[in-house]
Structure formats: C-alpha cells, structure tokens
Amino acid sequence: MRIDELETPIGVVDLDRLSANIDRLQSYLDTHDIDNRPHIKTHRIPAIAHMQLQAGAVGITCQTLSEAEVMCSAGITDIFLPYNLLSKAKLKRLMLLSRRARISVTADSAATVAGYADAASQEGSPLPVLIEMDGGCERCGVTTPEGVRQLARQIDSASHLHFGGLMVYPSNPESNAFMAESKMLLAQDGLDVERTSGGSSFCMWQAHEFTEMSEHRAGMYVYGDRNLVDASVMTLDDCSYFVLATVVSRPTEGRIVLDSGSKALAADSARQSPGHGLIVEYPESEIFKLSEEHGHVDVSRCDRKPEIGERVTVLVNHCCVSNNLFPRIIGHRKGEVELEWPILAKGW
Ligand SMILES: Cc1ncc(COP(=O)(O)O)c(C=O)c1O
Incomplete structure (x- = not known):
C-alpha cells in the first residue's frame, strides 16, 4: 500500500530518513566522545528508542x-527522568520503576530532594539524583553555582540518595560556564561530578563546543520539523515526520481548508516562520489559522491553487506535539507503507 492511499489526517515517518538522522547524530557525538542519551518524548515509541x-x-x-x-516494560534499562517528581503517588511509581531499571532523576529544590530521600529510604540501592540548573530558558x-552547591550537599548527605551530577537544558555557552563554575565549587567540597548532561536538538551540532558536558540529550532530531529547518539545524530533506492532509474545501479562490487542524498539526507557532506548518507542495501558502479539525490556508500567493480532494504534505512546526496527538504512526520507505507503530508512551 502507498501512503497516498491512507486516510488523512495521519502522521507518517520516512524510515530511511529516521535511521539516517539517528546515525548522523550518533556518529557526530561518537567523534567528539560525548555520550548520547536521546529524549524519547518526541516519538514515544519503544521501537525507535531501541x-x-x-x-x-x-x-x-x-x-x-x-x-x-x-520504555522500561519494553526492556530499556537505563532511563533518565529530568523532572521534579513530587507527590506520594508519583514517588511511589518512581520507586517501583527504580526496582526494574537504572533510573536517575533531577531536582532543583530542597523540597524535591526531601521527597526523593523519603521515598528512597525504603529501598536497597541509592537513587541517583542530578541537579537541574537553569540553562537560560x-x-x-x-540559578546560581552556590545554589547548586547547597543542593548537592543535601543530596550527598541523604543516606538513600546518590549525587549523580548536573543537568542543564538547553546547552549553550552560558550554561556551559555555569556548569564549569559549579563543578569548581563542588570540587572544593570533595564532590565528584560523574555526569554532566546537556541537551536540545537546536544546539546538537555545537555539542562539542560545550566542553563541560559529558552527555547530550536531543529529541526532535529523529523527526525534524519546521523550527529545526528554519534554524538550519536540519534540511527539509532530512525531515522524516510529516502529516498527510486533504483539501476539504476551497471557499474562495485564495483560501482552502485542510482536514488537519490543531488536533493533527498542533497549535504551536513556529519560532521564525508565520503560520502553522509548511505545505511542502505549496511553499507560498500559509496555514494562517487552525480550528480543531480544520486548517485554514491562504493560497493567494500560489500560482496553481490546490483542488478540493487534493492531498498535501505538511511539515509541522513542532514534531513532538503533533506526534503526540496521533494514536499511531505509519512508517514507510519511498512512500510504500512498511509498518504501523502505536504511540505507546503517552501521558504523565
Ligand atoms: C530536559 C530536556 N532535555 C532534552 C530535550 C530535547 O531537546 P529538543 O526538544 O530540542 O530535541 C528537552 C526538550 O524539551 C528537554 O526538556
């Protein structure tokens, strides 16, 4: 079956480009001796994580x-959860998980550390906790190296926690300098910083410049989207994830309506380009508004106007959010459908 025969709207992934994106970043990070710890919140699919x-x-x-x-149920054993986990219910789930896999977490406050310490006190092996530092976003x-030092002392003194290192998002020159300064203070306390985790796809090709970071977390690089293309981090030909849509109406000569609205394309605006995604076949068009099931498109600048019933390919602004809206995704090679992946890792 060809992807043009699939019902729309639907998210499709070009499997050759997906593999190429995975290999390209891995080989770049390998070259620079930086550990790769990809963020799976983009695809949420165990097969891609594998x-x-x-x-x-x-x-x-x-x-x-x-x-x-x-991901743990799919057999993945080393998972980093860089999020402040609070509440008894969440901490209980965290502890259950930590019995099944090597889990590390982050904290940015004494309250979060206290919660981890309390929850972990029943467990046999200590929970690794990294300190989250504000990377400028x-x-x-x-927000300060001294704050990092205070929190590191609290983690280190908790008997069932292990000080696991430092984490920042995104990596940039400022966060790199922040990390260097924090490491110096921790060294004065005799605290070893075993892992320094930086991230983002926007800065992935600069990861080697952030010399303080031992690992990199990128998520969107597997799919690519309009934001990454606008930022010249990826080209349109690198992008593997698109939403296929159909023109369902052409109320005027200059305006068409797609069957894909905010529930398929996601409402995130792009950092640079106007509109809610790029229609690949009609780059002069602009998806100027989204309702839930309708994409409102200005085609007045297009020489040829899309016909009712015509199918188009949309490069979304933000791939993670669009992907999350679909229950499944179709994998294809050169337009030939090869597989269907349920998007399993949803929710909180
Ligand atoms: C903590 C953290 N690490 C890594 C990433 C991955 O970055 P990107 O979405 O730019 O690929 C994100 C994205 O939001 C993040 O929040």
Whole structure:
C-alpha cells in the first residue's frame, strides 16, 4: 500500500530518513566522545528508542513517568527522568520503576530532594539524583553555582540518595560556564561530578563546543520539523515526520481548508516562520489559522491553487506535539507503507 492511499489526517515517518538522522547524530557525538542519551518524548515509541540504543546511545531520557514505565516494560534499562517528581503517588511509581531499571532523576529544590530521600529510604540501592540548573530558558533549574552547591550537599548527605551530577537544558555557552563554575565549587567540597548532561536538538551540532558536558540529550532530531529547518539545524530533506492532509474545501479562490487542524498539526507557532506548518507542495501558502479539525490556508500567493480532494504534505512546526496527538504512526520507505507503530508512551 502507498501512503497516498491512507486516510488523512495521519502522521507518517520516512524510515530511511529516521535511521539516517539517528546515525548522523550518533556518529557526530561518537567523534567528539560525548555520550548520547536521546529524549524519547518526541516519538514515544519503544521501537525507535531501541533503534537509538542499537546505534550507540548510552540510555534514554523520558519526560514523564508514564513514558519511562512504557520504555522500561519494553526492556530499556537505563532511563533518565529530568523532572521534579513530587507527590506520594508519583514517588511511589518512581520507586517501583527504580526496582526494574537504572533510573536517575533531577531536582532543583530542597523540597524535591526531601521527597526523593523519603521515598528512597525504603529501598536497597541509592537513587541517583542530578541537579537541574537553569540553562537560560527560565524554566526549572537552580540559578546560581552556590545554589547548586547547597543542593548537592543535601543530596550527598541523604543516606538513600546518590549525587549523580548536573543537568542543564538547553546547552549553550552560558550554561556551559555555569556548569564549569559549579563543578569548581563542588570540587572544593570533595564532590565528584560523574555526569554532566546537556541537551536540545537546536544546539546538537555545537555539542562539542560545550566542553563541560559529558552527555547530550536531543529529541526532535529523529523527526525534524519546521523550527529545526528554519534554524538550519536540519534540511527539509532530512525531515522524516510529516502529516498527510486533504483539501476539504476551497471557499474562495485564495483560501482552502485542510482536514488537519490543531488536533493533527498542533497549535504551536513556529519560532521564525508565520503560520502553522509548511505545505511542502505549496511553499507560498500559509496555514494562517487552525480550528480543531480544520486548517485554514491562504493560497493567494500560489500560482496553481490546490483542488478540493487534493492531498498535501505538511511539515509541522513542532514534531513532538503533533506526534503526540496521533494514536499511531505509519512508517514507510519511498512512500510504500512498511509498518504501523502505536504511540505507546503517552501521558504523565
Ligand atoms: C530536559 C530536556 N532535555 C532534552 C530535550 C530535547 O531537546 P529538543 O526538544 O530540542 O530535541 C528537552 C526538550 O524539551 C528537554 O526538556
């Protein structure tokens, strides 16, 4: 069966490009002696995680416990969960998981560390906890080297925790310098920093410049999307993930409607380009608005106007969020359907 025969909207993955993306980053990181710990929140599919491990990844990164539970059940044994896990229910799940796989987590506050220490006190082997540092995106993370030192002392003194190192997102020159300064302070305390974890696909080809980082976590590099193409990190021909859509209406000469709205393309705006994705066959068009099941497209600048019933290929703005909206994904080679993967690792 050809992908043009599939019902739309549907997410499809070019398996040759997927493998090439996995191999390209692995070989770059190998060349620079940086451990690869890909983030699976992009694809959420155990089979792809296994491809990444077979290529040489040292383990995987998950953002949610559910992702980690699914990956663990699929036989993956080294999982990093860089997220502040709070609440008794989540900590209980974390402890159950840590009996089945090598799990490491992060904390950026005394409260999170206290929760881990309490939960881990019943367990035989200590839980590795890395400190999350703010890499400049003003999300989570300790913001000063002195703050890192205080938290490291707390982790180190908790009998059932193990100080596992430092983690930052994203890697950049500032976060690299922050890491260097923090390592110097920790050395004064006699604390060994065994792992320094940096990440993001946007900076993946600069990973070797962040000399303080021992491992890199990229997620989106397996699929690619409009943001990565806009940032010249990947080319359109590298991208493996697209949403196939159908033109369901052409109310005016200059406007068409796709059967793909925010529930297929995802509502994330692009960092640079206008609109909600690139229609590959009509690059002059703009998906200017999304309703749930409709993509509103301005085609006034296109010489040839798409016909009702015509199928188009959309490069989405943010592949992780679009992929997460589908229950399954179709793998193909040169348009010939080869497999169907359920997107198993969903939820929190
Ligand atoms: C903690 C963490 N590490 C790694 C990544 C992967 O980065 P990217 O999405 O740029 O591939 C993310 C993405 O959000 C992240 O939050």
